Amino acid sequence: MTVGLVIVSHSAQLAEGVVELAGQMAQGKVAIAAAGGTAAGALGTSVEKILAALHVVDGPDGILVLLDLGSAVMATEMAIEAFTEGREDFQDHIIISSAPLVEGAVIAAVESSIGNSLHEVAEAAAEACTLPKVHSQNSQD
Amino acid sequence: MPVAEAYLVIKNKVGLHARPARLLVQTAAQFQSRIQLQQGEKSANAKSIIGVLKLGAVFGDVLVLRAEGEDAEKAVKTLTELVDRKFDEEE
Numbered sequence: 124m125t126v127g128l129v130i131v132s133h134s135a136q137l138a139e140g141v142v143e144l145a146g147q148m149a150q151g152k153v154a155i156a157a158a159g160g161t162a163a164g165a166l167g168t169s170v171e172k173i174l175a176a177l178h179v180v181d182g183p184d185g186i187l188v189l190l191d192l193g194s195a196v197m198a199t200e201m202a203i204e205a206f207t208e209g210r211e212d213f214q215d216h217i218i219i220s221s222a223p224l225v226e227g228a229v230i231a232a233v234e235s236s237i238g239n240s241l242h243e244v245a246e247a248a249a250e251a252c253t254l255p256k257v258h259s260q261n262s263q264d
Numbered sequence: 265m266p267v268a269e270a271y272l273v274i275k276n277k278v279g280l281h282a283r284p285a286r287l288l289v290q291t292a293a294q295f296q297s298r299i300q301l302q303q304g305e306k307s308a309n310a311k312s313i314i315g316v317l318k319l320g321a322v323f324g325d326v327l328v329l330r331a332e333g334e335d336a337e338k339a340v341k342t343l344t345e346l347v348d349r350k351f352d353e354e355e
Contacts, residue, residue: 147283148282148283148286150286150290229282229313230313230314230317233286233289233290233313234312234313236290237289237290237293237311238293247312247313247314250314251314253314253318254314254317254318255318255320
């Protein structure tokens with residue numbers, strides 16, 4: 124098994140696109156689910172959609188949740204609360220990542236695909252913001 | 265502890281961008297050995313996607329591949345072949 128990924132976005136299309144991209148990197152080895160838009164299909168987030176996505180990707184190795192914007196945090200926390208209700212063993216089962224969505228998802232997909240733990244995958248994703256998009260000649264990295 | 269080393273010349277046009285880097289990391293992760301890539305002053309764990317992407321290796325770059333562990337020789341051979349095959353994705 125590998126760490127599952129949930130992609131939360133205010134846009135259903137954006138979430139699906141990130142799942143497509145991260146899925147290509149994971150080579151079928153990682154469960155990745157989209158939770159984008161509201162239940163009515165508008166822009167926004169849906170606790171129900173996030174909860175459903177958590178159930179889709181759940182496994183023994185835990186789940187990393189990636190978000191497009193910080194305003195998705197509250198709905199995500201509510202979904203996680205509903206998901207883990209009455210399950211004390213789920214204390215460290217789910218991590219919400221602060222990583223930028225696309226880079227974070229791509230990195231998490233690869234790190235999960237090679238069998239790393241939830242904390243290792245989360246740490247790698249969190250470093251995504253340090254990844255330069257443009258490698259300039261005099262880059263200090 | 266066995267150690268194996270090789271020079272890698274990046275021969276695919278796009279360099280170590282997302283897909284080749286992903287393939288390199290997933291291949292490296294199949295081995296027990298500790299595997300490092302060195303490019304000039306920069307070095308990276310070959311099993312870390314963020315480390316490999318940060319190297320930013322482009323066409324023509326030369327990297328030193330170094331593996332330490334029981335399967336070091338096999339790891340270096342497999343990874344060298346992968347790079348020489350241009351990651352099986354030639355344009």
